[in-house]
Amino acid sequence: MSTAPPDPEGTPTDDVARKNFVEQAIDADLAEGEAAAVLTRFPPEPNGYLHIGHAKAICVNFGIAARYGGSCNLRFDDTNPAKESQEFVDAIQDDIRWLGFEWAGAPLHASDYFEELYGFAVQLIEKGLAYVCDLSAEETREYRGTVNEAGRNSPYRERSVEENLDLFTRMRAGEFEDGARTLRARIDMSSANLNMRDPVMYRIARAHHQRTGDAWCIYPMYDFAHGQSDAIEGITHSLCSLEFENHRPLYDWFLENIDGLPHPRQIEFARLQLSYTITSKRKLQELVASGSVSGWDDPRMPTIRGLRRRGYTPEAVRAFCDGLGLTKFNSTHDMHLLENALRSDLNARALRRMAVLRPLKVVITNLEEDARIERQAVENPEDEGAGTRPVHLTREIYIERDDFREDAPRKFFRLKPDGHVRLRYGCVLRCDEVVKDDTGEIVELRCSMVEGTFDGQTPEGLGKVKGIIHWVSAADAVDATVHLYDHLFREPQPLKDGRTLEDDLNPDSLEVVTGAKLEPALGDAAGGERFQFERLGYFVRAEGETEPVFSRAVTLRDSWAKLEKKG
């Protein structure tokens, strides 16, 4: 759909061949014969729902594999059963498929390799490269030292291979309390890289694992599981985020010291940061727990499920991710990019409809009581094949309250007392009278239809009518509830400089509008169906509601709002 036209000049400006630093590295590996086919992996921990940041990682891993004719595994990094669950395993697969990606073969799990991993650990013990340590968690931390200060060797560091083997066997057998002992790599307690100061490989934890049940009471740490899992699967390039940079020496150390394993290359890239939102799992969890949002799938959440309910298309999310670029620079992308990706996708595909959010009744006084003037409205001006639909102009219609002003500012091209405006697909209206109630609130406009103004015609002497507004026939209107969503946070960089959720949450991120008037064609829209409400934005019909409920996915660009803001 968004295929770029071929460059007519044939100039070397093609953006097709432009490669990011990861692809350049892969090219080099391929050229040197370091790797044959490219195999990547997406390794989520099943302890939460996927968000827009994961979408980038998914597009990177699946995208690069596809570009090299390779494939991408889905592997759950399920080494911490206390925090993980099957619920997330299922949800993650669902979200990846929704995005439009399919992994190679069955979904894989680090837990599939627990037995093999255990064997690797035994091998390292036999080589004198791992030992059982009796230090408590707190002591381990103390012994590790700090960034400025070298660590100290554990008093258990010099245990014999036999003793270590015996102890490790008994750890597995469940002879010791949780946390009583660990298996640690024997590397260098004075390393400048804290990750190399005899990192823990296994801890004792009696937690029920969603796949292995109670078969194990010791679980491998990320560092000991991840690289070896990559190697077992024959991953060629293990792409991860920047915070694992300091782990790469350890990743490499395990692979070098375990016999017979291929050596995948870990390459780190910057994770996605988006303005006006957050992608910290913990903070998102907080939003859900505090009731600031209705759940992980609240349409304001940056989760895949949230975006989905918000009305985002997978195509838009992918287009957004593909436009990000891939670097090691810690940057924050503009939320506009995500929104524009959706606008551009839906502009091309969404059918247009008229809907009035805050209705103001207009009586067209020179129209008969039972008049029904049929007009053909264009379904989508970007897609001629979409055709037209009928709309009916009647004596009573609704227009948007915002489209009338008693004291209209300069450049306000809409309706004002004694002013003219064109009804979309209809005639020009003249505002003759403003009807108010006792409190002074405008309850009705009495207007007259100007003869000879259908089909864009303007009779002599009327002058150019610049304003065009949408409307809905009162006789045909379908009532609806509309959810107007805005950014969840009011700050471009939420939670910066110690600010809290309460400080930065946008109090107006959701406005529920009842009594909106929809054109009848919208009444039987299916759940999940998306439309452009003309002049308002893109909306999606909510699922699982019997009465019509629509959610605003994103507004249209609004140059009038911008103008007015400037004053």
Add this chain to the structure above:
RNA sequence: UACCCCGUGGUGUAAUUGGCAACACAUCUGGUUUUGGUCCAGACGUUCCAGGUUCGAGUCCUGGCGGGGUAACCA
């Protein structure tokens, strides 16, 4: 303070690996338009700083400065 990584318009990415700094978004200005949408055209930079190598440096070297990451038996 130790180690690792990163500094190119407002934001984010390019620059054929040493040869006229390009693209997208944002912003502003115009044009088209029965959506103040879409579309089209134009405007907006001494590549963090200082030295050095070179005919030539965003790119290489040295030294600063600035930002991020790292001290879970989390991933």
